[in-house]
Amino acid sequence: MKVLVVDDDPELLPLVAFALRQAGFIAVEAQSGEKGLQVLEAERPDLLILDLNLPGIDGLEVCRRMRAAGDRTPVLMLTVRSEEEIQVQGLDAGADDFLTKPFSPRTLLARVRALLRRAGMEREGRPGDGSIMLDEELRAVRVAGHAPIRLTLLEFRLLQLLVANGGRTVPAENLLRHVWGSRPHGDRQHLKQLVHRLRQKIEEDPQNPKLLCTDSGIGYRLEVAAAP
Numbered sequence: 001m002k003v004l005v006v007d008d009d010p011e012l013l014p015l016v017a018f019a020l021r022q023a024g025f026i027a028v029e030a031q032s033g034e035k036g037l038q039v040l041e042a043e044r045p046d047l048l049i050l051d052l053n054l055p056g057i058d059g060l061e062v063c064r065r066m067r068a069a070g071d072r073t074p075v076l077m078l079t080v081r082s083e084e085e086i087q088v089q090g091l092d093a094g095a096d097d098f099l100t101k102p103f104s105p106r107t108l109l110a111r112v113r114a115l116l117r118r119a120g121m122e123r124e125g126r127p128g129d130g131s132i133m134l135d136e137e138l139r140a141v142r143v144a145g146h147a148p149i150r151l152t153l154l155e156f157r158l159l160q161l162l163v164a165n166g167g168r169t170v171p172a173e174n175l176l177r178h179v180w181g182s183r184p185h186g187d188r189q190h191l192k193q194l195v196h197r198l199r200q201k202i203e204e205d206p207q208n209p210k211l212l213c214t215d216s217g218i219g220y221r222l223e224v225a226a227a228p
Contacts, residue, residue, distance in 0.1 A: 001136060003027055004048050004049070005028070005049045006030045007031070008031050013031065016049065025136075032056055036048075046119075048074065049108075050076070063075055074116070075094060076115055077097070077098050151201070152197075157178055
């Protein structure tokens, strides 16, 4: 499940993204309202975490523009101000919930899950195809309706990004960043080993993979059937 975080705070933004990734989410980042609107259209996230005080287009205006365009993505707005008037303005603009800074990662994740529950997306997320479905709570995958297969955290993160980009090649650098973040031990050899282990779990014939395919010199893609 994909979450877009829009915040111009250079210290808070990576911390929020890291907390989301540790919880199994795909985190996409933007540092301005203008960039956030661009990424929102390109990435189609399941939830938006939006800072109220952004340079240029602020959070209220981002909300107004996305709602005017018919975008119903749930919005969790971040603010350093807890006054009722600010929250009323945010709700009128289209925000679904507020979180006042500073906050703990645990509180942030609880609010994220609550919003996703209200939107009916928490357990299944957005599978993207008719053959593979991820279960974030169990950290498992179902292939073609079969029994769930438990995954390690790294396997789940890898498959998560591939499912979100079903049918499209994901560059190795993007996979490395999503799976390992900024930690130095994520490299292409580790990625190859991780792909190998995942194929052992999801492919009928791991030596001749039909689902998790390699685009030599570029990255990997998940071949998926169209959703019915």
